Amino acid sequence: MTEHVPDIGRPDEPAVSVLQAGVVRRRSRLADGRELFYFDDPDTTLPDHRAQDLRASGPRPPTATMRHDVLTGEWITFATARQNRAFMPPADQDPLAPQSATNPSEIPSRYDVAVFENKSPAFGPAAEAGAGAHAGDGDPLFRERPAAGRCEVVCFSPEHEGSFASLSPTRARTVIEAWADRTTALSQIPSVEQVFIFENRGAEIGVTLPHPHGQIYSYPFITPRTRSLMTALEREGPDLFERVIDAERRGPRVVLETEHWVSFVPYAARWPIELHLLPKRHVPDFALASAAERDDLAVAYLRILKAVDRLYGTPTPYIAAWHQAPVRKARDTVRLHLQLTSPRRSADKLKYLAGSEAAMNAWVADVSPEETARRLRAVID
Structure with missing residues (x-):
């Protein structure tokens, strides 16, 4: 069964908004219902119109489960759907590049900065915690709860390779504005206790996509x-x-x-x-x-x-x-x-x-x- 995934944006929020530093945010959706946001540079050369995502949409993975470690008090998330995520694809199959006739990527249109809900998230897609923790297997030592929350991908550039360090100051400012905007929105999710922004850079760290990007994790707990x-x-x-x-x-x-x-x-x-x-x-x-x-x-x-x-x-x-x-x-x-x-x-x-x-x-x-x-x-x- 497909989980109900609420829209965290306000119903009266406009599709296009002008943010600080002249950055323009455009709200959109992917074919499977995930939210997508374009953040345009103040000096962008992109047109106002953005293409729709016309890919066939399959079901989203179920929300992961968290298990409580009674010895440390920490919550461990089991997001098994992430096992099948992309791993070092060639440039012509980059899932974070703008879509083309031969590359059915995650972003349907050209962009400066793009933010979208992760297809294989550690937290979500359900944004509500439900009934809270319960005893797994009937044993009170083994508590579990849904990994409610949200994970988003922040694409710094449409280029296939790079990192935040390769951006211009104008583009860096656009990314920072996107971070601030998403922090505001994600903090409004009732189950979210903390919003964490990060960038992993380099294969030595375990990066699986060379595309310049970072992530945002919205945790349903305060991290250790x-x-x-x-x-x-x-x-x-x-x-x-x-x-x-x-x-x-x-x-x-x-x-x-x-x-x-x-x-x-x-x-x-x-x-x-x-x-x-x-x-x-x-x-x-x-x-x-x-x-x-x-x-x-x-x-x-x-x-x-x-x-x-x-x-x-x-x-x-x-x-x-x-x-x-x-x-x-x-x-x-x-x-x-x-x-x-x-x-x-x-x-x-x-x-x-x-x-x-x-x-x-x-x-x-x-x-x-x-x-x-x-x-x-x-x-x-």
Whole structure:
């Protein structure tokens, strides 16, 4: 049976909206009912009309199931439909490129930036949690619940290869506007507790599509990492982020500082390359970042990413994780911030998570944070 998937947009919301920085958002749908949004650059050359998705539509996969680990308190999602997702297709079969006569891709029209519901999501398509957790197999130790929520794909460019670092400042600003718009919309889903924006870059990270894109996960719970952060804020004080930023700005690990943002290698960096980027004032998520902060970020973020690639002269694999405050908790204390991490510890060596890190979450670092910051400052433009 096909699940009912509610439209999270407002019924009175226009099909075309002008956002900040002159970005235009156009609402559409794919053949199977999934929502699709085009975000046009302010200087776009695209026509107003967008083609319809005329592919034959099959049923969407059922919503995944989450199981509760009673020993850790964590929820583990079992999204078995993802086993069959695309894996390194050739350029002429790129599922994130605009559709053509020979490529029945996910996006029916030419675009600048496009966002659509993931065909094989970890969370959703059902957006409501239903009756909540219940005992799987009748045993109270084995609780499970639907993985309600939503997962979206953010296509940075129609090009087959690249990453956020390959974008122009104008296009980067369009993507940031899309992040803010989708954070606002996804935060309105009743079952969603946290919205997470990220980009995986490089085959070493496990990327299965070379197309420049990122993802948005809307979790029906607050993630373990954020819960740990909230505990630290309760222990150290609600102004913890402000104090950390002030202390790092006086130290040797700052890589870049602009009018609204500061980037540094953290004092206790775990990875060979690890960079944090934070707004100077308290901002809980992209939706509440000002236009000036978004404009400044488009340039600052590109400078950071290009510096990371200059360390070794070739593209560096990374995970760019944008941590946002939960939707309904800790909004006054958890600050929006980027945590960019890479396992690359030299030109031809990677750090693998072995026994201590993988089993015990007890990290042993290979490179000092001060050395990483020094090297990044030397190559940032």
